[in-house]
Amino acid sequence: LVEDNADASTVLSGTLHLKGCEVYKTKDADSCLKVLSDLGGKVDVIVISHEVVGNKDMNLIISIRKINFETKIIVVANEDASKNSFIDYGADEVALRPMSPENMADKILMLMARQASIASKDR
Numbered sequence: 001l002v003e004d005n006a007d008a009s010t011v012l013s014g015t016l017h018l019k020g021c022e023v024y025k026t027k028d029a030d031s032c033l034k035v036l037s038d039l040g041g042k043v044d045v046i047v048i049s050h051e052v053v054g055n056k057d058m059n060l061i062i063s064i065r066k067i068n069f070e071t072k073i074i075v076v077a078n079e080d081a082s083k084n085s086f087i088d089y090g091a092d093e094v095a096l097r098p099m100s101p102e103n104m105a106d107k108i109l110m111l112m113a114r115q116a117s118i119a120s121k122d123r
Contacts, residue, residue, distance in 0.1 A: 001013055001016075001023055001024065001025050001026065001046075001047050002026050002027070002028070002029070002031075002032045002046065002047065002048040002049065002052050002060070003025070003027070003047070003048075003049045003052070003076075004027050004028065004049060004051055004052055005049070006027075008049075009025050009027075010025075011101045012047070012101050012104055012105065013025050014101075015101040015102060015104075015105045016105050016108065019105055019109060021105075021108075021109075024039075024043075027052075028052060029052060029053075029059070029060040029063075032046065032048070032052075032060065032064075033060070033063055033064070033067070036064065036067050036068070036071075037067065041067045041068035041071070042068070043068065043071050044071065044072065044112050044115070045071070045072045045073075045074060045108050045111055045112055046064060046071055046072070046073050046074070047074045047076060047104070047108060048060065048061075048073065048074070048075050048076070048091075049075075049076050049077075050075050050076060050077035050078065050081050050086070053075055053086065058085070058086075058089040061073055061075075061086070061089045061090045061091055062089060062090060064090075065090050070115075072092045072093075072111050072112070072115060073090065073091045073092050073093075074091065074092065074093045074094070074095055074107065074108065074111065075091045075093070075094050075095070076094075076095045076096075076097060076099070076104070077094055077095070077096060077097065078096070078097050079096050079097065081094075081096075083096075092111065093107065093111060095107055
C-alpha cells in the first residue's frame with residue numbers, strides 16, 4: 001500500500017487486515033520499491049495513490065513491472081485524473097475517489113481472485 005496520507009493508509013490497511021490480507025504500508029515510491037525488493041517481488045497487489053505515482057512521472061509503475069510483471073497495480077485517483085494515462089503506463093486498474101475503504105478492499109480482493117482463477121486455468 002503506497003499512500004502518503006497516514007489516515008487513509010491506516011484505514012485501508014486495517015480493513016484489508018480484517019479481510020485476511022498481509023499489508024505493507026509505504027509512503028513513497030522509493031520505500032515501495034525497497035519493500036518489493038525485500039520481499040523478492042512476491043507481492044500480489046500494490047495499491048498506489050495517484051499523488052505518489054505522479055511524483056515520479058509514472059516511473060513507479062514501470063519499476064514495479066521490472067521487478068515482477070505479475071504484480072497487480074491499482075492506482076487510486078481523483079475523479080478528474082486521466083484513467084487512461086495510468087493504464088497506458090501499466091496499471092491494471094484505476095479506482096476513482098470517493099470510495100469507501102470496504103469498496104476498495106473488495107476491489108483488491110476481486111483482482112486477487114481473478115488472478116488466482118487465471119493462474120489455476122494455466123496449470
